Amino acid sequence: xxxxxxxxxxxxxxxxxxxxxxxxxxxxxxxxxxxxxxxxxxxxxxxxxxxxxxxxxxxxxxxxxxxxxxxxxxxxxxxxxxxxxxxxxxxxxxxxxxxxxxxxxxxxxxxxxxxxxxxxxxxxxxxxxxxxxxxxxxxxxxxxxxx
Numbered sequence: 001x002x003x004x005x006x007x008x009x010x011x012x013x014x015x016x017x018x019x020x021x022x023x024x025x026x027x028x029x030x031x032x033x034x035x036x037x038x039x040x041x042x043x044x045x046x047x048x049x050x051x052x053x054x055x056x057x058x059x060x061x062x063x064x065x066x067x068x069x070x071x072x073x074x075x076x077x078x079x080x081x082x083x084x085x086x087x088x089x090x091x092x093x094x095x096x097x098x099x100x101x102x103x104x105x106x107x108x109x110x111x112x113x114x115x116x117x118x119x120x121x122x123x124x125x126x127x128x129x130x131x132x133x134x135x136x137x138x139x140x141x142x143x144x145x146x147x
Contacts, residue, residue, distance in 0.1 A: 011092060012093045014052075014063070034071075046064070049064070
């Protein structure tokens, strides 16, 4: 992007607490929104899972993802429209990131950590699915059948 109307932006995305189990899906959703608008994702990191000041759609907690990207100013309407229409994103805020240098933005990139955490979460959920119900409660299958 060598157009003179290209700017860097800082965006905070809030996902509902239910989305924390599918962290990879949330990351992919943000990447798709950015890609659809022909923007370049500079950095993406998990800001945390935090309590919300007021509930949003009955959710008291949210997953916060911080993104830095470069886009043409004329494409921002598309990005905001996609975020507003998204059923996954609860809230978002996008501002120009003129207060940061490119190096500062790149230093916040946590995509490697996000992918590692996503794989750990998926391993944990697949392990829970394989575990028998009685074993989860600490029951012995033989003693349960004797009663």
